Amino acid sequence: MELIHHPQLTASELATLWNTYMADTMGKCMLIHFKETVEDKNIEEIIDIALQIAEDHIITITELFHKEQIPIPHGFDENDINRNAPRLFSDVYYLRYLEHMGRTGLTTYALAKAISTRKDIREHFKLWYEQTEQMYDLATDLALAIGTYVRSPYIDYYKEVQYVENNDFLGSIFGKQRSLLAIEIAHLGTNIEVCHVGQTLLMGFSQVAKSKEIRHFLQRGTQIGKKQITIFFEILKDSNTSYPSTWDALITGSIEPPFSDKLMLFQANLLSAIAIADFGAAISGSVRRDIGILYARLMAELGSYAEDGAKYLIKQRWLEKPPQTHDREYLINRE
Structure with missing residues (x-):
């Protein structure tokens, strides 16, 4: 006899899914404005990918909440966008925002998977991490190609292994x-x-x-x-x-x-x-x-x-x- 066990969402799973829904409905509004005002076709392609990711997340969470009989958050929708407004930021900023969104998403989804229990939820966060990773890599590669990527400072390579000699290392x-x-x-x-x-x-x-x-x-x-x-x-x-x-x-x-x-x-x-x-x-x-x-x-x-x-x-x-x-x-x- 096959046992079927379908536990309800844990507090961690519910919280991360709810937060993801809120962030993605907001992000979708931002990306729609970006798409309608962007001029650089290469940046537009990455905006399209990010927009598709956000829409996929919203659909998945909506279906999951319906199945679990959880009310769907209101989040953000067409009432929060003015489609007739001119651009507010440059194409370069759109790309920087995509990088930032991607970096944040990688951290968020990695943690969300680590604190999730149900197999289906872990698989969702794994997929969302992989999607975000692709988008982040594309944004980073494009920023490097056009010379707008902001690199971390450089330091010289160390020449030998050393050990800390006193508590001054901890500073004051x-x-x-x-x-x-x-x-x-x-x-x-x-x-x-x-x-x-x-x-x-x-x-x-x-x-x-x-x-x-x-x-x-x-x-x-x-x-x-x-x-x-x-x-x-x-x-x-x-x-x-x-x-x-x-x-x-x-x-x-x-x-x-x-x-x-x-x-x-x-x-x-x-x-x-x-x-x-x-x-x-x-x-x-x-x-x-x-x-x-x-x-x-x-x-x-x-x-x-x-x-x-x-x-x-x-x-x-x-x-x-x-x-x-x-x-x-x-x-x-x-x-």
Whole structure:
């Protein structure tokens, strides 16, 4: 006799699927605008691939939630796009956004598979990782070919194996610090690029948002990103390390919003969450005390910014409640 066991989704599986649905419905809106305004055919081909990936994810999760009798999140739809709006960003920025989206997706889907149990869910995340990997490689290869890829700083190869001789290697809060490790440079370079992508996006959004309050909030995010980039550059400079190149002036002069204020505010919060995760990873790879303390402070600053964004989403009744456990105390003490 064949035993059929179909367990319900675990909290981890439900959370990652719900988050993926929200991110992909938002990303689909962004990509539709990119596709309708892009001029470079090579970049358009990658946008098409990314758009197809997002649409496939939305369909798969919708079917899965129907089967599990889970309500489908509202997410984002045609009401969050202004198809008549002119382009807000350049083709080069579209490519940078695709790289950033791909890098984030690789991290997200690898973790999602690792914390999933059901075979079908693990297979979905495996497939989604492979799809994202293909898109990321295409975006990276094109950026390298046209000369817009932002490389991590270089260092000389080491000549011999060495061992740490004293606790100075761990650094201190103040005073002279040892030179940077390759892994510390890697995180600094990556976070500079992440901040640049986010800063440019929020600057463009702050230019077109309908609500004056949201425009100011997005501008605040731009200033946070600019300050953090300066801090990271200074650490590299103090260690006489080369820094990654930058690409500015990627925003047009349009003031007509291609997206709803709701979508732009959600994207701002998502960028903050991604940066906080990146800073957390950087802390684990940074041995110097001063760098770890710095990342912790910057994470707190981004956390405060994201909290203010969430409060505004709640105020406007735009924040969908993620899946959560029942409030047992409320159920027990109800009238």
